[in-house]
């Protein structure tokens with residue numbers, strides 16, 4: 001997979017070179033290119049923003065700079081790409097979306113700043129390629145870069161070979177529509193808190209049941225919306241008895 005990120009703060013994307021993602025890049029599982037939007041400006045001030053039509057606070061990112069940048073970035077690789085634009089007004093980014101993105105050959109991220117990017121940029125490219133305006137949560141960041149870090153990490157970990165143990169991704173929270181339950185490791189007792197006995201019993205059937213029950217309890221308590229969204233056949237009789 002190739003990932004391109006266009007931003008006025010390339011340094012914000014440095015974490016993509018670290019740890020798990022850095023190794024994925026180093027082993028060729030992932031190809032990441034970060035581009036400075038200002039490289040496509042032609043004025044001495046390298047202006048990328050201007051006042052909003054209709055008035056209002058802040059500035060809006062100018063369409064022509066974005067157009068020149070995205071034209072060049074898209075042309076640099078023949079693989080079909082999906083343009084992803086983080087915005088508080090976007091569709092929620094979910095684990096299902098992460099799986100869909102992991103199947104893409106190429107993702108191009110446009111990082112907005114200020115009050116965002118002139119809407120005509122999204123409208124223009126949406127006429128010729130898939131474009132997603134996505135939100136990583138109902139809170140407002142200062143720019144799209146942090147959202148890109150979140151999305152790239154959620155997607156990259158799903159790529160074959162990136163995670164040491166592929167079962168981790170298969171047993172993720174949300175993989176079965178539920179939140180993960182609690183996890184424990186040594187010591188058996190820590191500050192008077194003991195590990196639940198069933199987890200030390202060696203009874204794999206009882207352990208699986210206990211973990212499922214804890215996941216159901218946690219999901220019902222913290223995210224009843226996920227319970228409501230489960231398909232009718234998702235809960236078995238034992239689940240319903242909980």
Ligand SMILES: Nc1cc(-c2ccc3cc[nH]c3c2)n[nH]1
Nearest residue numbers: 087088112136137141142143144
């Ligand atoms: N989920 C979420 C996305 C954002 C976001 C994305 C891009 C820009 C550009 C300027 N402010 C931004 C905020 N905030 N919260």
